[in-house]
Amino acid sequence: MTFLVTRRGIGRRFVRITAGGLGFAGAGRSAGAASLPQPAEKPILTVSGKISKANKDGAAQFDRPMIEALGTSGFETATPWYDGPVRFEGVRMDRLMQAVGASGDRVLAYALNDYSTELPMSDFARHGVILALKRNGQYMSVREKGPLFIVYPFDSDPALRHQRYYSRSAWQLARLVVI
Amino acid sequence: MTFPRRHLPGSGKRTPGRRVFGPVLGAVAGLFAVAAVYTSVLIVERQKALQQVARYNTTWLASQAVVELERLQQRIAAYALPGSGFDREEVQLRLDILANRVQLLRGGDVEELTAESPELQAVVSGLAAAVDAAQPMVDALAGAEAARELMDLFAPLGPGLARLAAAANVRGGDRVAEDQQHLSRLHWTFSGILMLLAACGMGLFGVLLWHNRLLRRVHGELLARTAELHVQNKRFDAALNNMSQALCMADADQRLIVCNRPYLELFGLPSGSAKPGTAMRDVQRAVAWIGRWPMELVEGIHGHQRELARKGGRASFSHALGDGRALAVSHQPMADGGWVATYEDVTERQRAQAKIAHMARHDALTGLANRTLLRERAEQALERLDRGEGSAFAVLCLDLDRFKEVNDTLGHPTGDTLLQAVAQRLGACLRETDLAARLGGDEFAILQAAGDQPASAAALAERLVDLIGAPYSIGGHRVVIGVSVGVALAPGDGADLSRLLRNADLALYRAKSGGRGTFRLFEPEMETHLLAQRALQADLRKALGGYQLEMFYQPQVDIATGRTNGFEALLRWEHPEQGFLSPAKFIPMAEETGLIVPIGEWALRQACLDAVRWPDHMTVAVNLSPLQFKAPDLVQTISEALAEAGLPPSRLELEITESVLLEDNATVLATLHQLRGLGLRISLDDFGTGYSSLGYLRKFPFDKIKIDQSFVREMVTRPDCEAIVNSIVGLASDLGMATIAEGVESAAQLSRLRRAGCMEAQGYHFSRPKPAAEVLADLGLVADRREAAPTA
Numbered sequence: 001m002t003f004l005v006t007r008r009g010i011g012r013r014f015v016r017i018t019a020g021g022l023g024f025a026g027a028g029r030s031a032g033a034a035s036l037p038q039p040a041e042k043p044i045l046t047v048s049g050k051i052s053k054a055n056k057d058g059a060a061q062f063d064r065p066m067i068e069a070l071g072t073s074g075f076e077t078a079t080p081w082y083d084g085p086v087r088f089e090g091v092r093m094d095r096l097m098q099a100v101g102a103s104g105d106r107v108l109a110y111a112l113n114d115y116s117t118e119l120p121m122s123d124f125a126r127h128g129v130i131l132a133l134k135r136n137g138q139y140m141s142v143r144e145k146g147p148l149f150i151v152y153p154f155d156s157d158p159a160l161r162h163q164r165y166y167s168r169s170a171w172q173l174a175r176l177v178v179i
Numbered sequence: 180m181t182f183p184r185r186h187l188p189g190s191g192k193r194t195p196g197r198r199v200f201g202p203v204l205g206a207v208a209g210l211f212a213v214a215a216v217y218t219s220v221l222i223v224e225r226q227k228a229l230q231q232v233a234r235y236n237t238t239w240l241a242s243q244a245v246v247e248l249e250r251l252q253q254r255i256a257a258y259a260l261p262g263s264g265f266d267r268e269e270v271q272l273r274l275d276i277l278a279n280r281v282q283l284l285r286g287g288d289v290e291e292l293t294a295e296s297p298e299l300q301a302v303v304s305g306l307a308a309a310v311d312a313a314q315p316m317v318d319a320l321a322g323a324e325a326a327r328e329l330m331d332l333f334a335p336l337g338p339g340l341a342r343l344a345a346a347a348n349v350r351g352g353d354r355v356a357e358d359q360q361h362l363s364r365l366h367w368t369f370s371g372i373l374m375l376l377a378a379c380g381m382g383l384f385g386v387l388l389w390h391n392r393l394l395r396r397v398h399g400e401l402l403a404r405t406a407e408l409h410v411q412n413k414r415f416d417a418a419l420n421n422m423s424q425a426l427c428m429a430d431a432d433q434r435l436i437v438c439n440r441p442y443l444e445l446f447g448l449p450s451g452s453a454k455p456g457t458a459m460r461d462v463q464r465a466v467a468w469i470g471r472w473p474m475e476l477v478e479g480i481h482g483h484q485r486e487l488a489r490k491g492g493r494a495s496f497s498h499a500l501g502d503g504r505a506l507a508v509s510h511q512p513m514a515d516g517g518w519v520a521t522y523e524d525v526t527e528r529q530r531a532q533a534k535i536a537h538m539a540r541h542d543a544l545t546g547l548a549n550r551t552l553l554r555e556r557a558e559q560a561l562e563r564l565d566r567g568e569g570s571a572f573a574v575l576c577l578d579l580d581r582f583k584e585v586n587d588t589l590g591h592p593t594g595d596t597l598l599q600a601v602a603q604r605l606g607a608c609l610r611e612t613d614l615a616a617r618l619g620g621d622e623f624a625i626l627q628a629a630g631d632q633p634a635s636a637a638a639l640a641e642r643l644v645d646l647i648g649a650p651y652s653i654g655g656h657r658v659v660i661g662v663s664v665g666v667a668l669a670p671g672d673g674a675d676l677s678r679l680l681r682n683a684d685l686a687l688y689r690a691k692s693g694g695r696g697t698f699r700l701f702e703p704e705m706e707t708h709l710l711a712q713r714a715l716q717a718d719l720r721k722a723l724g725g726y727q728l729e730m731f732y733q734p735q736v737d738i739a740t741g742r743t744n745g746f747e748a749l750l751r752w753e754h755p756e757q758g759f760l761s762p763a764k765f766i767p768m769a770e771e772t773g774l775i776v777p778i779g780e781w782a783l784r785q786a787c788l789d790a791v792r793w794p795d796h797m798t799v800a801v802n803l804s805p806l807q808f809k810a811p812d813l814v815q816t817i818s819e820a821l822a823e824a825g826l827p828p829s830r831l832e833l834e835i836t837e838s839v840l841l842e843d844n845a846t847v848l849a850t851l852h853q854l855r856g857l858g859l860r861i862s863l864d865d866f867g868t869g870y871s872s873l874g875y876l877r878k879f880p881f882d883k884i885k886i887d888q889s890f891v892r893e894m895v896t897r898p899d900c901e902a903i904v905n906s907i908v909g910l911a912s913d914l915g916m917a918t919i920a921e922g923v924e925s926a927a928q929l930s931r932l933r934r935a936g937c938m939e940a941q942g943y944h945f946s947r948p949k950p951a952a953e954v955l956a957d958l959g960l961v962a963d964r965r966e967a968a969p970t971a
Binding site: 083114 | 243247250278279288
């Protein structure tokens, strides 16, 4: 099992996970409450900041199965980016925060294209925000705003159909920092 | 707030503005509604506009393409540099990100932007083409050379994407301006509507003020009208309750509208019992039930009124009962189908009318019919006779005997009581079909309706004589009167009441002259007798001037000595055709006609003239009628007669009957005392008959009492007559009065008188009355030639 970590730090670099197994992940999880299992596949999300559970240098790295292991949910909604309503599936953000033991009240989201935005922690439970993995049943690629996409259920509340929430909906998500 | 849709009639006419108030208010309300809807629409629209503004920022989207392209180029460049640490995978990631950008630029808002410009469209398609072209190159990326080729592929795209970003920026600015403009328009529209609403509100406020003023005015008018109505109601109430008649008003459904206090009082209804709206039937039932008026009467009236109400008729009528209680009703229909009626208790009025009607036909004292009713009944009976329906009837005239004396002696009140008692007895004799009437004084008449005439009338008359002649007890006095009745029969004795009454009177007169206390049926002969009487009266008037009257003298003898003391002067009338007539026949006639006064005066003068020639001791006694006492100059006449003849007053003796004293006593007594003062003597004639009240003897000291001949004539055969004579003589003697008996016809009578102690006597036993000349001859004196010649 080899970890390739850039020297410049987690904040600016992708963490490359060359190998990983669920079995290990299960073992890691049992190792301690403050630690998360190590990702078996290539990590696609790193959560850092005020968290209590980590698996890599104080940060929590997730590969797709780890994320899906948290339990998925989904909804259909219209968005400014697609014609017609689209179904998103993924993990609820509040669930994710719970998984990492987040204690802050805001979350900074960073995308692969270096886009960043700030989300209040309260949004997650209140609006049922998800970190989508699938669109219309298909995993999203980077070319299709994947692999992770923070989506609000815009159709559930007209107030959500606002630039504020559109800007919070970060695609090609790579990192989350709880502050 | 509610506004009355209907205004008061009348007030609406004066303010036509009120009619437009409704539509104005409706229009304002409509305007409010429209404004509200429109405002809502505007708000929605504004929300949409804001949403437009809130849409994803195209400028950002476009400008990121520049950044991402640059990153890709940077990674490619880094890749070309050995030892940079960037690998092919990093280039692939950046290419994928750019590919994602191409997707974004091809959809949504950016597509709208590029659709307008082929140049920009070319930029996007150029980028897409470059990304597509780059993928195989990245897949096969190896070495710096390949990197340079890749660099070259993307190098020309930078300026185009920058232009796209710029265009997006410009479009964003335009869009903001457009949105701002839109918002501004919305703002102004909104403001305009608000202004309009404000204006409408002001308008509404104005309308409300105006309306309130109208309401206040109407309210004021209503208050004034209510007050006026109140006053009118009070007046109406006062008028209604203070009218004398009872009033009741009902509507077309026969329900009570109003009734006044006199109505309640008249029928004895408790106040508040007859409320407006009560069915008249119930009110009437209450009236009947309370029983202030007999059931029979009120039901009769109510039945009559129901009949009138059904027909809508009007009538004034009255219902009366046998006891005289009566109600007068005036029933008037009203225009609305109801009626109004007034009720009046006319019991007193009817009783008064009945009383007046009764008084007009009846005598107040006795309650018998008067002459008017008698006439009506007689005329009715005569009419029936004319039509051949009725039977013969009788008219009886009654005259009480000696009533005048009762009146004079016992006073008028007693007389009146007697008349009432007589009336009562009259009634007892009659049948219902008969009618008794008082014609005045002591005159009565009876209309007897009975077929069996004259027997019925005769029987009635006889009964009347018996019954009325029975003694009465009045005020402790025992009064005895009699009645004389004259009967005339219809139609035989007269075709009208006047004639019947006259004929009945004739019969009555005959009955009276025939001795009183009896009755007579009219006979035609009576009429001829009456005519004869009238002729005789006429003759008597002539007699005085025609020397047909003559004085005769009858001696008055001293019983003890047998000497003639004097003579009583007696009047004789020698009628040219009927010869000598007795005084009993013509003196009453003279008294009736008033001729007694001149005749009496002549007799007095003649007696004085004759007596002066007799021996000096002889007196002359002259009778004075009661009527002569009424002549005011009696004393003067007598003193003149004495002086004229030269006769000493002591030789004149005046004989008066006690009836003189029955008259006005004070005057009579004064006259008697004056005459006594002249020196003459006064004697009481016919003593023992009539009342012979001993009180008279006390009232005036008579010189002599003359015992009536009726006692003298029978004193030999009847001891009671002798006893009376004895008593009178004894009484006179005790009082110091002389006595003389008249009508002495035999020696036996004379001896009894002598025994009784009577002083003087007069009668046929001594001499019949003789003319003056014969008296002179008897006295041995020579009579005048003129006087003596006819008798020689």
